[in-house]
Amino acid sequence: MTGLAIDDAAWSSAWRLRSPADKLLLSLGLVISALVLPAWPGSLLVGTTAVVLALGPARVPVRTFGRAVRLPLAFLTTGALTAVVQVGSGGPGWAPDAAARAGELVGHGIAGSAAVLLLATTTPMSDLLPALRRLRVPDAVIEVASVVYRMLFVLLTSLSTIREAQAARMGHSSIRRSYRSAGVLAAAVLTRSWNRARRLQDGLAGRGMETGLRVLPEVLPSSRWFVAATVAGLTALVTVSVLA
């Protein structure tokens, strides 16, 4: 495993071989529902649906999903605080409808995040990029994303290795030394990245690269019943939210 839990989950998910377009449809539908529907009960239904699908049929590990949603939750909670605190002539205080505003903000945000995480934990980046190409995202953007995704893990390994080597030689034995070591680490990684980019370019040129990074994507056929179930499920979700 690589240390990026979301990426590991995506590659080992039970939905790994489902069409990325199908999963994108589901996730996008949930995100839009999260944003447009009322926080109660819409956001709750969207968030619950995303979590149940991820932990159930997609078999994303609970721990992975829980850890992944922590950061958005922390971010949203901090943001919600700024929305519900107001500063008036009498100094700082709660806004009159603080609870409702906080609830809406956090509800919409968490539901949307859960919907995006459903996609992220079931679809590796290398499956998503060809789907984006079909959606007319510019080739240059896709190619940069593809190489960055691949090289991210190489970079993380370099970072980890250099840091271990520094620590073994007492490079982090004090705050001052840690700052210095961090600076040296950043410089070393920058140099390595530059050299690696040059060598990668040579390697790719050797395999005939002239104008772009074209590869043959994996064939992951769409499932009619999955699409039908997605549409039906989203329709039901919207109906219940609106009528409630």
Added chain:
Amino acid sequence: MSHLTLAAEGLVAGYERGSRVLDGASLTVPPGRRLALLGANGSGKTTLLRCLSGALEPARGRVTLDGAELRHTRAGLRAHRQAVQLVLQDPDDQLFSASVAQDVSFGPVNLGLPDDEVRARVAEALDLLAVSSLAGRPTHQLSYGERKRVAIAGAVAMRPCVLLLDEPTAGLDPTAVGEALSALARLQEADSTVVMSTHDVDLALRWADEVAVVVDGGVVQGRPDVVLGDDALLARARLDRPWALSVGARLQQLGLLPDGALPRDADALLAALPDRPGVRT
């Protein structure tokens, strides 16, 4: 794949601390055979391989393929790379895609092949390197040895006539070395010419049909037992004598081995020993 003769004549290339790495190096890669390229660190093995593959344009000298000189134009390099492929020492310098199958497909796609043909070539290359089970795996979850074999598969998928490998066994454990060599044997059975650079003189002796030692900016090429039996050359090149030649020569002196060509590995040496001491077969 048809056999083509790849050759270098009078190459002058590469600079290190002000002096040329290759200074008049010449080499002929015997078609359909196994050539081991040996030399100390910094001797110019990688520079020579890069010149042979077209990745590096020499300052002087020329690289030829079946007598036709390599032109460092877009068309010239394109034609050359369809016949000659270089696999770099570090697989992370070659694997750009997170998906194994997609990375291996890169070369055939660049050849302009239809999708079905690309898929067939990817499957064939993965099978040759015994990494078919890794097709659906991300490259960053593979071990170093697995990434090396996938990198080789990426080159093999282009069906080159000549495959140049820069230290393919470096950093591998003995089992992985065995797997890599088995894969190279299958490649050769599929009619490829294979050139491998290595520091391992014992490996070169047992694996290669010919060896070439890069020393003092030039190349000395010949039969493995002859080149690797030249102590003066090995000293200049900072290489050790293969143990099989040292032990075999001593056993010959003791009368335990027949005169003639020395065994090149442990199995051949053991097979050549007499059943009873003092009895020469």
